[in-house]
Amino acid sequence: MTIYSLDLRGMMDDEQTLKVCVGCGGRCCKSFPGSAFPEDFGKTREEILPQLVWALSTQTWVVDTYKDQRFVRPAYKGESQGFGSSCSGDECVFLRDNGCELKYENRPKECRYLKPHVVAEKFKCNTSFNKQEASVAWSRHDDLISDAEQKVKLAEKRKNWKAVERIAI
Numbered sequence: 001m002t003i004y005s006l007d008l009r010g011m012m013d014d015e016q017t018l019k020v021c022v023g024c025g026g027r028c029c030k031s032f033p034g035s036a037f038p039e040d041f042g043k044t045r046e047e048i049l050p051q052l053v054w055a056l057s058t059q060t061w062v063v064d065t066y067k068d069q070r071f072v073r074p075a076y077k078g079e080s081q082g083f084g085s086s087c088s089g090d091e092c093v094f095l096r097d098n099g100c101e102l103k104y105e106n107r108p109k110e111c112r113y114l115k116p117h118v119v120a121e122k123f124k125c126n127t128s129f130n131k132q133e134a135s136v137a138w139s140r141h142d143d144l145i146s147d148a149e150q151k152v153k154l155a156e157k158r159k160n161w162k163a164v165e166r167i168a169i
């Protein structure tokens, strides 16, 4: 993993971006984890479900809601498995001193598309893929969220993490 803070947003090819993000130190990751989209977990529903089960079982990914629609995002630091947790600002569980610990391609879509932008020392970084778009995308696969939650809860109850491992392969 690169040690630049820019790795927070994976824009290593852009020198200007590098300077902006290094100087900033990742305030976006410190205020709210980026929203994940269904395609972050797989191309088809058959691929998405096992990956989602695995992700939720690690407790580093959680289900959140935006305007009554569920979506998935990385957990805040210290946030326990929070099915239906509410949105409040805090630091992303994947943020380390040297940047995001996830490889660029494994980061939530919102993180991959966020564009650093600073005007008159004010941060106006933006992305076209925020939690609103994420919740719309997940609305077509809400049943997968329910299925994944159920499987994780069942595995927890039975203390049968082998089953989660099997389904996640």
Ligand code: SF4
Binding pocket: 008, 009, 020, 021, 024, 025, 026, 027, 028, 029, 114, 115, 116, 117, 123, 125
């Ligand atoms: S995208 Fe913006 S807020 Fe995030 S690290 Fe870069 S400059 Fe900072």
Ligand code: SF4
Binding pocket: 008, 009, 028, 029, 032, 033, 034, 074, 092, 093, 094, 095, 096, 099, 100, 101, 102, 107, 108, 111
């Ligand atoms: S997943 Fe990585 S890039 Fe996205 S908010 Fe968390 S630390 Fe930042």
